[in-house]
Amino acid sequence: MTSLQQSGSKPSKFVGTNDLLDPMMRPFQGLKEETEQAREELNENVDTRVHQAMRELQIRHAQGRQFVDDPDRAPTGSAYQQSQQQLQQPYTTTAANNLNIAVKDTTDNDDDEEDEYWDSDQEDDPIWEAMRQRRLQEIQQAHQQKNQELALGHGQVRTIVEQEFLAECTGQSEWVVVHFFHNDYERCKVMDHHLQIIAPLHTSCKILRLDAAKAPFFVTKLQVRTLPTVMVFREGKSVARLIGFEGLTSPTKDPDAWKTSALQRWLAGAGAIQYKPSKDEEEEDDSSARRSNRVVHRGLVSTGLDDF
Incomplete structure (x- = not known):
């Protein structure tokens, strides 16, 4: 029998059929078929089981268990309870806040009802x-x-002329304050500044300003010699006079730098306005500035309009 090596041909990938051997192999053909069928069934079972296992793994992964069935994640386990508490925390907090608001509203309503009752x-x-x-x-x-x-013109500082003086001071207004000024005097502008502040605060008093250079008759009759001069009239009669800034500032300070409250105190002392000084101002009243304040009442200087 000629071998493959002797033939010099390349080794064949497949072995040819031998008629002499076929009868001997025939008894095993049925066994081979059964084996292949069993193998196919086994493969199907394996595929089914693998598919089932993969499905179970997916379910466990979705439930957070991954590869281990952890009993601690059951509804009675601590991890499960902690997870549920975290999930319920926002709702619990919201419910508590709503409850507090409801209680507060109820309390407020009770207070309102009690107020209505009283x-x-x-x-x-x-x-x-x-x-x-x-x-x-x-x-x-x-x-x-x-x-x-x-x-009647209260609440503002109005400029009048000499012909209006008598009518303004003897009219319906009980209290009238007149500032005798001159346009060339800076201190008259300072006095105007403070009077502009006081006028809208004390509407019970009429505040006027009269140019002394254009009112020679009343300047002479009322003996106005220093500017600025502020005079207070009650029902047409002169009751108080402020010459310059006397008593409005401390002698140790700038004579032109004084507070509006100082003039308010002076006007209140004359009766023209109602004014209650603060505690600090009351302390200033006890100082030398307060003691040096000059208020000239009726009878000490020319009485005023009742002399006409």
Whole structure:
């Protein structure tokens, strides 16, 4: 029998069929077929099981268990409970806040109801009702009085001429303040500055300014010799006079640098306005500046308009 090596041909990849050997192999053909069928069934079972295992892994991964079925992640486990608490925390906080708001609203409503209860009790009290009516009447009267004062020219500093002086000082206004000024004097401008501040704050007093150079008759009659001079009239009669800045500032300070409150105190002392000084101003009243304040009342100097 000729071998492959002897033939010199290249080794064949497949072995040819030998008729002598076929009858001997035939008994094993059925076994081979059964083996292949079993192998196919095994492969199918393996594929099914692998598919099932992959599906279970996906489910476990989605549940956070990955490859281990951790009993601590069950509903009775600590990890599960902690996770649930974290999930519920925002809702719990919101619910608590809503509860607090509801309680506060209820408390506020109770307070309002209590206030209404007391208000209703006070309204039923005749004494309280009388006090309330009296207060309302006072407010209405004060409002009407202020409107009348504004209609008379109060609440501002107005410049008048000599011919208007008598009518302005003897008219319907009880209190009139007149500033005798001169346009060339800087201290008269300082006085104007402070009077402009005071006028809208104290509408019970009329504040005027008169050019001394254009009012020789009244300057002579009222003996106005120093400018600025501020005179206070009540019902047409001179009751107080301020010469220059006397008493408005401390002797140790700049004589032109003084507070508006100093002039307010002086006007209140003359009776022209209502003014309550602060504690600091009360201390200044005890100082040398307060003691040196000069207020010339009626009778010490020329009496004023009642001399005509």
